Amino acid sequence: MTKVGFTAVEKIFAAHSGGEPVHAGDVVVARPDRIMLHDITGALAFEIVASMGAKRLAAPDAVVLVGDHYSPPPSPEAARLLTQMEQFGRDMEVSHVFTTGQGIEHTLLPERGLLRPGDLVIGTDSHTCTAGAFGAIGTGMGSSDVAAAMALGEHWFMVPETIRAAYHGSRGRWVTGKDLILALLARIGVDGATYKCVEFAGSAINGLNMDERMALCNMTVEAGAKTAFVPPDDTLDAWARDKFPGEEDFAWVRSDDDAAFDAVLDFDAAAIEPLCAHPFSPANVHPVRQSVGVRIDQVYIGNCSNGTLTDLRQAAEILAGRKVAPGVRCIIVPATQRIHAQAAREGLIETLLEAGAIVGPSTCGACAGLHMGALGDDQVAVATTNRNYRGRMGAHSSQVYLANAWVAAASAVAGEIVHPDAVAGA
Amino acid sequence: MIEPTPRRNALPQVHLFGDDIDTDIIVPARYLTTRDPLVLARHCMEPLAPGFADRTAEGDILVAGRNFGCGSSREHAVLALRGAGISCVIARSFARIFFRNAINQGLPLMICPEAVDAAHDGGPIAVDPVAGAITIDGQVYQARPLPDFLLGIVSAGGLLPYVRERLARQEHPE
Numbered sequence: 001m002t003k004v005g006f007t008a009v010e011k012i013f014a015a016h017s018g019g020e021p022v023h024a025g026d027v028v029v030a031r032p033d034r035i036m037l038h039d040i041t042g043a044l045a046f047e048i049v050a051s052m053g054a055k056r057l058a059a060p061d062a063v064v065l066v067g068d069h070y071s072p073p074p075s076p077e078a079a080r081l082l083t084q085m086e087q088f089g090r091d092m093e094v095s096h097v098f099t100t101g102q103g104i105e106h107t108l109l110p111e112r113g114l115l116r117p118g119d120l121v122i123g124t125d126s127h128t129c130t131a132g133a134f135g136a137i138g139t140g141m142g143s144s145d146v147a148a149a150m151a152l153g154e155h156w157f158m159v160p161e162t163i164r165a166a167y168h169g170s171r172g173r174w175v176t177g178k179d180l181i182l183a184l185l186a187r188i189g190v191d192g193a194t195y196k197c198v199e200f201a202g203s204a205i206n207g208l209n210m211d212e213r214m215a216l217c218n219m220t221v222e223a224g225a226k227t228a229f230v231p232p233d234d235t236l237d238a239w240a241r242d243k244f245p246g247e248e249d250f251a252w253v254r255s256d257d258d259a260a261f262d263a264v265l266d267f268d269a270a271a272i273e274p275l276c277a278h279p280f281s282p283a284n285v286h287p288v289r290q291s292v293g294v295r296i297d298q299v300y301i302g303n304c305s306n307g308t309l310t311d312l313r314q315a316a317e318i319l320a321g322r323k324v325a326p327g328v329r330c331i332i333v334p335a336t337q338r339i340h341a342q343a344a345r346e347g348l349i350e351t352l353l354e355a356g357a358i359v360g361p362s363t364c365g366a367c368a369g370l371h372m373g374a375l376g377d378d379q380v381a382v383a384t385t386n387r388n389y390r391g392r393m394g395a396h397s398s399q400v401y402l403a404n405a406w407v408a409a410a411s412a413v414a415g416e417i418v419h420p421d422a423v424a425g426a
Numbered sequence: 427m428i429e430p431t432p433r434r435n436a437l438p439q440v441h442l443f444g445d446d447i448d449t450d451i452i453v454p455a456r457y458l459t460t461r462d463p464l465v466l467a468r469h470c471m472e473p474l475a476p477g478f479a480d481r482t483a484e485g486d487i488l489v490a491g492r493n494f495g496c497g498s499s500r501e502h503a504v505l506a507l508r509g510a511g512i513s514c515v516i517a518r519s520f521a522r523i524f525f526r527n528a529i530n531q532g533l534p535l536m537i538c539p540e541a542v543d544a545a546h547d548g549g550p551i552a553v554d555p556v557a558g559a560i561t562i563d564g565q566v567y568q569a570r571p572l573p574d575f576l577l578g579i580v581s582a583g584g585l586l587p588y589v590r591e592r593l594a595r596q597e598h599p600e
Contacts, residue, residue: 027575040455040458040459040500040502041499041500041501041502043461044461044501044502047461048586051586051590052586052589052590052593053590053593053594054589054593069455070459075459077459077460078459080459081459124499125498125499126497126498126499126523140499140523141499141523141526142499142500142501142504142523142526142527142530143501143527144501144527144530144531144584144585144586145526145527145530145585147585147586147589148585148589151589151593152589152592152593190446190493190496191446191492191493191496191519191521194493194519194521194522195522224493224496224521224522226522281446368450368455368456368498369454369455369456370455370456374456387448387450387497387498389448389450389451389473389497390450390451390473390474391450391451391454391472391473392450392454392455396472396473
């Protein structure tokens with residue numbers, strides 16, 4: 001079969017590696033527009049940059065340093081990671097430094113106007129694929145790779161194949177971007193998209209707002225994906241014009257109609273119900289209706305996949321006029337300070353606090369069992385985070401169920417996993 | 427003072443694991459306030475096999491199923507394995523970020539389902555990462571070869587020496 005057209009990811013890699021057309025499978029040397037590091041993996045990268053003998057960075061303005069995993073720090077060792085980041089920023093003349101609580105990197109990057117459609121972004125965090133929601137290509141790499149890219153201004157990449165995941169029709173009530181990506185994980189498993197780009201399509205995708213698209217792209221790495229992509233549409237156009245007023249020249253990249261996809265997966269959006277990933281894998285997905293009755297100790301609504309204003313509004317919708325069940329810690333973490341402030345203006349924070357929720361600073365925190373809500377032995381949580389591997393959120397015997405903010409909030413009220421209908425009516 | 431695990435007076439030993447061994451198992455995030463491989467090694471595989479590094483010796487081989495190293499991008503996972511003395515990982519398949527991280531740290535990886543089938547936990551094994559050869563019970567298995575470019579990075583000791591040399595050439599072009 002002769003291939004004539006190109007996929008979006010092939011076009012973006014071509015544009016960043018000199019302009020000549022590239023094909024999936026090619027190894028190219030590309031210049032990223034943005035290189036993002038966080039406090040944990042950044043610390044290792046800073047050391048490696050120094051050991052490489054780099055006295056300066058190739059493009060300091062491309063670099064974004066975000067202290068989000070341990071922010072504010074729970075220990076002197078964690079505080080040291082932030083000071084090392086700040087020192088590196090000063091030494092290397094990096095201006096985009098966020099170490100004083102501004103928020104979680106993947107939500108912060110687009111919020112602060114540091115991500116544009118068509119960009120190539122690399123980061124020391126595996127969830128850098130979240131950038132795909134903005135018609136850009138983002139991929140997570142290790143500290144050595146990112147150190148090399150900062151020193152040289154470019155790095156080698158193998159251009160990935162693309163899996164197209166098309167969601168047709170309209171979503172039902174209580175179904176979010178989170179459920180669409182859980183449906184994909186249920187179908188293909190934790191290595192079903194290894195080394196590939198997952199490109200989304202279909203009317204149900206167009207129906208997602210930007211927050212929901214971030215949740216969708218964020219968890220593609222849980223299927224092993226290298227990157228994710230949502231093609232530009234009116235929703236992205238409106239976001240870009242609002243974020244960059246006066247600008248007209250955006251790089252709208254789309255796959256050609258005759259591009260070759262490694263696989264095309266079709267989903268009937270109306271048939272997807274609220275889903276829940278059971279311990280100990282993000283692909284151990286079951287309908288929430290079949291997960292009910294599990295007693296819980298904690299609910300966590302936050303993290304880079306689901307700490308957005310949309311998630312806070314969903315949580316407040318359920319918690320308004322209700323109370324968190326006795327004995328349950330309901331921890332809500334807006335992903336950025338600005339989201340937190342906007343939520344306060346909308347009265348959401350008061351609603352959440354009145355219900356008995358804990359509203360925390362914008363940090364990765366308990367998602368990775370770091371701080372602000374770790375789990376003890378045998379404790380069970382429902383979380384809007386993206387991983388539930390053994391020991392992820394704390395004690396090795398603890399268990400995490402992944403679900404959307406509506407399900408998480410409803411479960412907080414019930415004290416056990418429930419479908420939102422059970423709390424907020426059908 | 428944490429001592430490195432001494433090499434065995436015998437062939438390296440196999441440490442056998444299953445599918446989807448993720449980076450939260452290889453080294454939980456809350457221990458990542460350090461980059462010291464010997465400190466990280468104390469927590470290597472902790473959620474699944476606490477005290478793993480007490481049972482390994484320098485040069486031992488980790489053998490695993492599919493999708494080894496899935497999850498986070500933390501390069502600390504490779505450091506923890508190195509600190510525990512693991513000199514090579516053989517698996518049915520690897521997750522992509524872990525694969526690059528191992529290459530970059532000079533830790534050889536080999537994809538060889540037949541060798542994984544033949545391996546016994548605790549049994550002796552011999553590996554030649556350059557040739558891609560794995561010997562178990564007198565039988566030699568051939569792993570899928572790494573591209574020369576990647577083998578070059580591993581042989582150089584990792585990405586750091588590679589970039590150091592390239593930057594030095596930039597500073598002083600011949």
